[in-house]
Amino acid sequence: MTLRFRLLNVFSIDDDPFSGNPLCVFEDAGSLDPARMQAWARQFNLSESTFITAADLPAGEADVRIFTASYEMPFAGHPTLGTAHVVAELAAALGAQEGSGEVLDEVTLSMPAGRIPVRRIPGGWQLRANPAASRPLEVAPAEVAEVLGVGPGAVVVDGAHWVDAGVEQLLIELEDADAVAACTPEVRGLHERLAVPGREPQVYVWAWTGESTVTSRLFAASGSALEEDPATGSAAANLGSWFALTERRGLQVTISQGAQVARPSQLHLLIDDEGTVFVGGRVSEVGSGTVGQAGSRP
Template structure:
């Protein structure tokens, strides 16, 4: 039987330097790829996420974009949208792309200085987590978690994370304990079954932030850049009167430094946020199915 061929592109997202940032695989035309094949391809690429572009349900929109991590489909994610917007820039109308996703419609602005996406939902917060419990998952102590602005809390702008501020020194030495993640996830299920993404952040200045994200139960031991976690962080800080524009660094400890540009603003339905940055093409090829 003749193999079916599907073109893919990989890009490094939130960086201007090849082999930095967060790598992403994009299938610009995924028509004919089954759900099971999409999941298998995402596992084969073994990246944080892989995206599959399909015709939109509404012709007023640009595309329907499906996002898979190594183990499951995701309702929304940051760097996959930024990278997919970069790859599909030639489809933009007046610099704007509109992606249909499970979490809602994602607006993508493609400009010479980078690609920016608006998260599909306003900030929502949910369950809190005890500081000692969170700290135990990443080899820290409860004293390393800073409670003054907010305690560890589940926050989302379309994809949920447990967001916690820690000291800058603690951020650098955090290390995930897989057994502890599994034990905590059995009882703390607010983020979903077998899902416990922890997003730790620290101040580097008034508008300068640094972060790390650990989600080993989803197959991502550590992520070089997590736009869908950075957006609720920006929205949360804005809701606390901490500013409206931020520059965030991530991936430093992994040797894949990433720079994310964040903005947050209040509108009628709540606090909204965007994340943007640069991208670099790395690979092009075909997958055989």
Template sequence: MTPEALRTRPFHQVDVFSDRPYLGNPLAVVVDAEGLSSQTMQHFANWTNLSETTFLLPPTDPRADYKVRIFTGSEEFPFAGHPTLGSAHAWLEAGGAPKQDGVVVQECGAGLVRIKHDGGRLAFAAPPLTRSGSVDEATLAQLSAGLRLPEAALLDASWLVNGPQWIGVLLESAEQVLAVDPDLAAMGDLKVGIVGPHSPDADVDFEIRTFIPGDAMVEDPVTGSFNAGVAQWLIGSGRAPRKYVAAQGTVLGRAGRIHVEADGEDIWVGGDSVTCIQGAVLL
């Protein structure tokens, strides 16, 4: 990219899954990314040093309101949860007008994603899992070593792939989730999320943590894609009610809240978002 190609573009930095700034998961959003190459997007995403950066473009599918490309510091994702909510928040804040009342339709690498928009909290329809089912014995042993827990403490472990290659692990309690001190070297390249129920008198139903070995973040503050997969797993197996709230980021000093609700065949994953930085970026 030559200096002559640079121009200012609207830019938002959004905190997702929190209604208070700096307690959720931050997302960088380039609101107008027309003309940017994939190489430039990847370079900028690496520079932001956030878990994800998104780039908004005109849709290529006439049913969509906008198209998004989602990058980590090292790769592009076909879908991710907190980038979906944060991108929709930034698009609406920048004046985007949905074609359908109450619904934003996002085009991404995984296809079209519906986002409920009723003037309040945004929620996306969980995309179908492209891989599910129990992990094999070798993977279970690796999970046990990576989480520093005996295999008997892993009540269940399942693939929950909806873009990212997540594995979900069910533990006995939220306290056990919070106490995990992972051995990331033993975990290898597995992307792992752990979940455990809170006591009935708590103000949230489940505690979530996710680990991404090799990623600069290591532990993600709040993870929409994992929560979308784990919601289908927990509700589908009867381990969770059709409506619940999960907490994530507690160990990191965050207060992420993920609002899940099953409605017919859809499972909606929602959260509040707040813009922390707004201006222009030179790209």
């Protein structure tokens, strides 16, 4: 038995083959148990890999599991967009075989965080985020700045909040792009002061760079290791949700992320007049292949 997979860059930039956030999508993983999915995600060692466990391709619906190299996630942005692209491609191939030639412009993915509608946009895909909840961080701005390794005035007053539109993350607004670029978080401080007990911290720092542009970085601590994500759709959804919760609606924002890890990325955030949040970006397919499933181990 073999497993088919595709490699994609999500939130990529046109004409840059090494931009965006890499993703592996396993096309037909219904036979895999969670331990085997985790093992394959660890084998590919990308920020996330997704597994399509069931699909109704004519209807554009699929069940999806998302794994990092270490654990399963209930929701993540770039895996959602990349997997929607693959589901639509599989549906198109099936339609060609059956003579329909139909191209899907809308896909719905079911994952532990719920059903996520995704639609095609020029050059890529856009998801609609689920409604979010928010709560303030009960830590002084100067203490937050100390953990991030920036000056005591770099954190905007009342600029740190937990937001959860599928994955709870700590969003921290900084005074400018220089402060975002200067962040050198201290891992122990992230665990002790900027995390929920029992959960690994995910901290998203951001700053306005113009009327409709933002620069951002996301840091995730796992034990003593610190990782930086090149493009974080779940955090963009949380940021858009924070704007909606604070009555900043009718916004279109372009988020730049990934420069510090040599994977420049662009995410497009839309908050409509009703406060619904959409996150979109370019999706580029860069390769495909198969892996063997013989034997008792992957």
